[in-house]
Amino acid sequence: MVTTLKPSLALTDITKYYQDGPNRIEVLKSTSLAVGPGEFAAIIGPSGAGKSTLLSIAGTLLSPSSGKIELADTDVTTMPAKDRTKLRLQKVGFIFQNSELIPYLTVKDQLKYVTKLAKRPTSEAEILALLNHLGLSHRLKNFPNQLSGGERQRVAIARAFINNPDLILADEPTASLDSKRGHEVVAMIAQEVHEVQKAAVMVTHDERVLDLVDQVYRIEDGQLKKI
Amino acid sequence: MFLAIRELKHQKLRYGLISLIIFLIVFLVLFITGLTNGLASDNGAAINQGQSTAYVLEKGAQNRFNRSTITAAQAKEIKRDLGNGTPIAVSQTTVQKSKTSTKKTDIAYFALNASADFNLTATNGQKLTQQTGNGVLVSDKLQAEGYQVGRSITDTTSGKSFKIKGFIKNQTYAHTPVIYLSVKQWQAITPQAAMNLTYNTVATTSTKALTVSGFNKVPKQTMIQNIPGYSAETGSLTMMIAFLYIISVVVLAVFFYVLTIQKLQEFGTLKAIGTATGYLGRHLIYEIGLITLLAIAISSLLIILLGQVMPTSMPFIINGATLGVTAAIFIVVAILSSLISLVKISKVDPVSAIGGQV
Numbered sequence: 001m002v003t004t005l006k007p008s009l010a011l012t013d014i015t016k017y018y019q020d021g022p023n024r025i026e027v028l029k030s031t032s033l034a035v036g037p038g039e040f041a042a043i044i045g046p047s048g049a050g051k052s053t054l055l056s057i058a059g060t061l062l063s064p065s066s067g068k069i070e071l072a073d074t075d076v077t078t079m080p081a082k083d084r085t086k087l088r089l090q091k092v093g094f095i096f097q098n099s100e101l102i103p104y105l106t107v108k109d110q111l112k113y114v115t116k117l118a119k120r121p122t123s124e125a126e127i128l129a130l131l132n133h134l135g136l137s138h139r140l141k142n143f144p145n146q147l148s149g150g151e152r153q154r155v156a157i158a159r160a161f162i163n164n165p166d167l168i169l170a171d172e173p174t175a176s177l178d179s180k181r182g183h184e185v186v187a188m189i190a191q192e193v194h195e196v197q198k199a200a201v202m203v204t205h206d207e208r209v210l211d212l213v214d215q216v217y218r219i220e221d222g223q224l225k226k227i
Numbered sequence: 228m229f230l231a232i233r234e235l236k237h238q239k240l241r242y243g244l245i246s247l248i249i250f251l252i253v254f255l256v257l258f259i260t261g262l263t264n265g266l267a268s269d270n271g272a273a274i275n276q277g278q279s280t281a282y283v284l285e286k287g288a289q290n291r292f293n294r295s296t297i298t299a300a301q302a303k304e305i306k307r308d309l310g311n312g313t314p315i316a317v318s319q320t321t322v323q324k325s326k327t328s329t330k331k332t333d334i335a336y337f338a339l340n341a342s343a344d345f346n347l348t349a350t351n352g353q354k355l356t357q358q359t360g361n362g363v364l365v366s367d368k369l370q371a372e373g374y375q376v377g378r379s380i381t382d383t384t385s386g387k388s389f390k391i392k393g394f395i396k397n398q399t400y401a402h403t404p405v406i407y408l409s410v411k412q413w414q415a416i417t418p419q420a421a422m423n424l425t426y427n428t429v430a431t432t433s434t435k436a437l438t439v440s441g442f443n444k445v446p447k448q449t450m451i452q453n454i455p456g457y458s459a460e461t462g463s464l465t466m467m468i469a470f471l472y473i474i475s476v477v478v479l480a481v482f483f484y485v486l487t488i489q490k491l492q493e494f495g496t497l498k499a500i501g502t503a504t505g506y507l508g509r510h511l512i513y514e515i516g517l518i519t520l521l522a523i524a525i526s527s528l529l530i531i532l533l534g535q536v537m538p539t540s541m542p543f544i545i546n547g548a549t550l551g552v553t554a555a556i557f558i559v560v561a562i563l564s565s566l567i568s569l570v571k572i573s574k575v576d577p578v579s580a581i582g583g584q585v
């Protein structure tokens with residue numbers, strides 16, 4: 001079967017260097033990546049290889065030195081910061097290493113907040129259904145500091161998915177979890193990705209979760225290589 | 228608002244403490260303001276009340292009654308020039324309850340012939356224009372000294388007595404109660420006034436400019452500010468209030484700046500998940516604003532209650548307008564104090580949320 005679907009994320013010839021005094025550190029060297037709907041890609045590589053940098057560029061948090069970024073058919077390379085914030089809200093869901101939940105919001109409010117930001121009419125039932133799906137229905141009124149690491153990461157997953165984004169970006173979502181929990185969390189991401197046909201890119205150190213993804217890339221010398 | 232309310236609720240102790248500090252400052256500002264108003268009013272109330280809008284004084288009198296002399300003939304000329312005017316002789320002396328009492332009270336005599344242009348009403352309805360025989364209307368401040376309607380009041384120097392017919396509210400001059408005499412009553416206790424009648428000022432409601440040379444027409448407000456001691460008293464209190472405002476700016480600014488610094492990572496995350504910088508700015512202003520409003524509300528309530536129970540010997544005046552102005556200034560202060568934190572928040576890079584780096 002030939003898929004005619006455009007990729008949800010397309011990075012073309014991305015180069016990124018940091019200026020460190022007189023030295024120029026080239027982190028990414030003209031590398032490309034395309035992830036389509038329903039595809040779960042993982043990026044592995046040694047520390048300092050540029051994984052977070054690549055993810056930040058894909059999420060429009062960071063501008064590349066050169067190259068082109070397309071998110072769901074939209075060229076965002078030269079978009080002004082304000083529009084990028086808005087686009088991020090509607091098209092991208094982030095899952096961070098340390099969950100990065102807002103400490104004073106309950107589990108339910110974490111999700112309510114992002115739906116309010118996106119000005120997307122999301123019913124209470126929709127929020128509850130998603131939380132229930134991720135096994136959090138008994139934790140609705142708890143604050144992040146009352147949750148276990150795995151529960152926090154599941155809330156972060158729910159927060160990333162609630163606005164129905166086209167692209168999910170996860171930076172070491174399992175780093176603070178033991179291997180069993182980590183596997184569970186990644187399985188949940190994989191399930192969501194496949195069920196609702198999202199594109200997802202996950203950076204990980206944990207080789208034991210790679211069985212759950214569709215495509216693995218290794219980053220070396222600033223270049224992505226399919227494995 | 229969504230974030231602000233939830234954060235304040237979650238961190239009750241933290242934000243409650245800062246609200247407490249602001250409450251104490253607002254309370255102190257309102258308390259001093261009340262005392263300032265009370266003092267000011269106590270000092271110049273007799274000049275401030277009544278219909279008169281200006282006072283004519285001799286040139287060179289530096290806006291002080293006791294340095295100005297106006298003869299009866301000059302007073303007539305001034306009156307004709309302005310269209311209306313009430314010549315007043317002011318003198319500060321002492322009275323006592325009877326010839327034999329040992330306790331004297333400092334007072335100010337305002338000697339004048341009342342008319343439609345200068346009339347005052349006592350709390351019992353007696354009017355200055357009805358003043359006949361040896362009956363006088365006096366300031367209600369004398370009530371606190373034990374003087375009563377129907378009882379007599381004795382001029383210490385001459386030993387002559389008057390009968391109190393009524394008390395008029397807020398009639399004080401240089402902190403002493405005012406006793407209103409008719410010119411005839413005044414002459415009866417002052418031999419030199421009987422021989423050669425002179426006044427200190429002519430009160431008027433006229434808006435015309437004065438053309439009689441040798442005299443100045445001074446607006447009421449200028450007169451009040453030139454009452455002996457007035458500027459010195461209110462000046463130092465006003466300075467204290469100004470400093471309290473500055474302290475509030477600094478306290479709020481430092482507190483929220485420290486909090487902002489601690490929350491940089493959180494702001495980075497909020498930006499990364501799509502919160503606009505403007506939203507975060509409003510979030511901060513809402514928080515500061517809510518805390519300040521709470522502090523203002525509680526302290527206003529307490530001040531109003533306090534105003535009811537303050538003794539008359541400690542003049543304390545606070546009204547809605549003063550509360551409103553103070554509240555408005557504090558809101559401005561609160562917003563000003565958020566500025567440095569706003570700059571910090573605007574500089575937070577959302578990329579800091581990725582990879583756990585700050």
Ligand SMILES: Nc1ncnc2c1ncn2[C@@H]1O[C@H](COP(=O)(O)OP(=O)(O)OP(=O)(O)O)[C@@H](O)[C@H]1O
Binds near residue numbers: 018019020049
């Ligand atoms: N703001 C910056 N200025 C200069 N150099 C930077 C900056 N940010 C990152 N780097 C450098 O870029 C390189 C790639 O960083 P990046 O965070 O993308 O690595 P990573 O692959 O995510 O590593 P890790 O697995 O440890 O998270 C590193 O050598 C890092 O020191």
Ligand SMILES: [Mg+2]
Binds near residue numbers: 051052053582
């Ligand atoms: Mg990283």
